[in-house]
Structures are given as C-alpha cells and as structure tokens.
Amino acid sequence: MQPNASTGSGHHSQARKATASGWIGSALEYYDFFIYAQAAALIFPQLFFPSGNPKIAIVASLATYGVGYVARPIGALVLGHWGDTHGRKNVLLLCMFLMGLSTMAVGLLPTYPQIGFLAPLLLVVLRLIQGFAVAGEISGASSMILEHAPFGRRGYYASFTLQGVQAGQILAAAIFLPLAYFMDDKSFNAWGWRVPFLLSSVVLIAGYIIRREVEETPAFEKEGASGGVPRSPIVEAFKYNWRDMLRVVLCSLMNVIPVVATIFGAAYAVQPAYGVGFSKSLYLWIPVIGNIVAVLVIPYVGNLSDRIGRRLPIIVGSLGAGLLSFAYLYAISIRNVPLALVMSILMWGVIYQGYNAIFPSFYPELFPTRSRVSAMAIGQNIGTTITALLPALFAYVAPPGSHNVPLTIGAITFAITIVCAIAAWSARETFRVRLSDLGEKNVVPIDKLSYDAMRAQSMAKAKKAVA
DSSP: OOSSSTTSHHHHHHHHHHHHHHHHHHHHHHHHHHHHHHHHHHTHHHHSSOSSOHHHHHHHHHHHHHHHHHTHHHHHHHHHHHHHHHOHHHHHHHHHHHHHHHHHHHTTOOOHHHHTTHHHHHHHHHHHHHHHHHTTHHHHHHHHHHHHSOTTOHHHHHHHHHHHHHHHHHHHHHHHHHHHHHSOHHHIIIIITHHHHHTHHHHHHHHHHHHTTOOOOHHHHHHHHTTOOOSOHHHHHHHHHHHHHHHHHHHGGGGHHHIIIIIIHHHHHHOGGGOOOOOHHHHTHHHHHHHHHHHHHHHHHHHHHHHHOSHHHHHHHHHHHHHHHHHHHHHHHTTOHHHHHHHHIIIIIIITHHHHTTHHHHHHHTSOGGGHHHHHHHHHHHHHHHHHTHHHHHHHHSOTTOSOHHHHHHHHHHHHHHHHHHHHHHSOOOTTSOGGGTTOTTOOOOOHHHHHHHHHHHHHHHHHHHO
16 A cells, blocks of 8 residues: 555645645745845944934834734634635635735835834835744645655654745845945945845746646645635644644744844844945845855755654754854954854754754644644744744844854743743654644554665656656
C-alpha cells in the first residue's frame, strides 16, 4: 500500500510545479513586505514623522513596521478560513492582489512635510492591509506544497516556501542597494525610495500569471468530494488542535532573529541617533549576503529533516541563533563590518535555518487537512505579531545613546529562542506519518526501515520523472 497518492511520476511533476509556484509566489509577495521593512528602518523616520525629535521618529517608524503584524491575526482568521473552505490556490491569489496593490499605494504616498499627520496615518492603514494579506501566504503555500509532495520528501519540498521568502528579502535589499549607492541623499529622499514600491506592479502581474496555473491539491479535492470541507475550520482547529496551535505560536517567536538582523539591526547600525555610523548602502549588504547563504542552505536542511526528523534541527537552530545574536550586535557596536558580516551569515544565513527551513513542513504536519491552513495561519501569525512589536520595544529599552545594546537586546533574544526550543521539544514527531494521518492523535509513525525504503523509492521515481 502506498503511503499517499503522490508517489507516481505524474504526482512528482505536480509536486515540482506546486513547489515552483510556491517559491516564486512567496518571493514576490515577501519582496513587497520586506521593502517596507527596509524603508521603515532606513528612510521613513525622516519622511513620515516630525523631524524635531529623531529618537521619537525612529521608535515611531519601527512601530509602523510592527503595525503590519497587528493585522496578521485578523488576516489569519479570514484567509485561513478561505483556504480551508475555498482551496489553497484561491487564497494565494487573493493574498497576492491585496499585497501588490497596497504596496504600490505606499509608493504614491505624500510625506509628512506635504500633508502633515495624515502621512503617517495613511502609512499605517496601508501597512495594515499588507499585514492582512501576508497572513495567508506561508500557511497557504506550505499546505499546497506539502499536500502535493511525495512521501518522505515533505520537508525538502516544503522548505522551498521559505527559500522563496529569503529570495524575496534578497530582492528587496537588492532593489534598495543601487538606489542608495548611486543616488545622493536628496534625490533618494525625494523620489528614489518610491521606486521599489512602484515596481510592485510587476510583482502583481507576474504573481497572477504564475499562480493561476497551479492545480488544487488532491488532499483538499478529496475533502470536497467526500463532503469533508468543514463549515468552520477555525472552530475545529481551536476545538481539536489548540495545543498544537499554541506550540506554533511559541515556535513562531523565532521571528525575533530576522527582526534583530534586519529591522532593529538596521536602525542600530545606520540611524545617526545611535551613533554607530554604518552607511546605508554598506549595511544593506549584510542582510543580502546572509540571505544568499540562507537560500543555499535551506534545501539541505529541509532534506535533513526528512532523515532525522523536524524537532532536533529546530531546537539546535533556535538556541544557536539566539546565542549568536549577542555577537552580531556586538560587532555592530564596535563598527566592525567584517565581523558583523560573518556573524550575520552564521546567525541568520546558517544556524537560523535549522528552524526556518523546517517550519513550513513541521507546522502543517501538526494539523489535519480539514483545518490545516486555518490552524497554521492563526498560530504562526499570532507568534510573529508578538515579535514584530519588538523593534519598538528594543528601541525603548536600549534607546539611542545606550552603551548596553548588545547585552540587553541579546539577552531578550536568547530568552525568546529558549521558549521556541522548549515548544518544539514538546511536540510529537511528524516526518514518518502518512499525509492522511497528519493531525490525528495517537497515530503510530511508520517504522524507520519501512520509511527509509519508501523514501528511497520516492526519490528514485522523482529522478526517473526528471530524466
């Protein structure tokens, strides 16, 4: 008996197609999300807030970044429900349109000197729409890829969702790099910063073309054909899977690492009020190179999780990245660019991927098909919402002029990663459980010998399909 229906060569082709669409869609959508993050740290304090108090402007700008995450739990409720009742494909298209249009609108906004307090107000509204839209992206894309993936390869295939996210971050920084490097500050502040936002029109068109070609997953279609699509997947998720949803919330606090690396780290390094003095163009290379390494590392870690399980890499990645945050912030504090670059690569590009590459398979594997998108979206977005409020908190507890930034922020970061590691340790292992049995309690995983044989067979069929 086959472990699931996705072991034939035709299904391998569908798995690759779903994976490619998930990768590209995530890259495009998170490009939109992260260009805002870059702008909030690098340029928005001067453009959208009163210039009289630069310290307040930094805190306020970083707070608008966090506001986008406030909308994510609401988006998770609405879009998770949509994905479990109308299909994975439909929800991903909806997310794309909402994100693309709101990001283009940011590029058209007048600034504070032009319209006063209406400027930050409109910025917050558009950021809320962005947060709402992105709430369904990872859960929808991860569920789609997972449900198409061949048995024994779910970790590998699902990891490409996050490889796409990292690629989107590279693209976001890469768009800002030439603008910040080749343009003088006056031109960049006047109109150059708008270019990445307006390029979202290209993102929107490309995303639609790609995602309209994706087929719905067999698992969801089977639920629909049997009348198993629930009226209220959210109610089912809270009723039967609340413990695993809580684990996802706690594990998702690992978003503290990219917050430290790209949001607070950028403000700490380049804003004049902190006195560190990195140039904007120079600092932008740090997340770019870290993400390039991450893109290379992610599929290997995803593949590793198909061999040794999901929990151990997540635990090691959480604790290791938390410890390295001390060294990363210290390197910035002493203005050591090579050391900051090395620490960024180790913390974010390598060690953090022990968590980042695996959660796209680990989270949806905790839940049944009927409520998978809702349960994962709600849990993940609550956790990331909490961490997205951290940049403003960090700027408050270690404000410009502080001499204890690495120790203070590093200690908070490490404490959070310990919580994540404990949550992952408390979860059941899922990598040897059949797709049809995921989310069920007291399911006995396939024994290791049988699993290894099935996985080898699946990999052989995948190679044959490619040939």
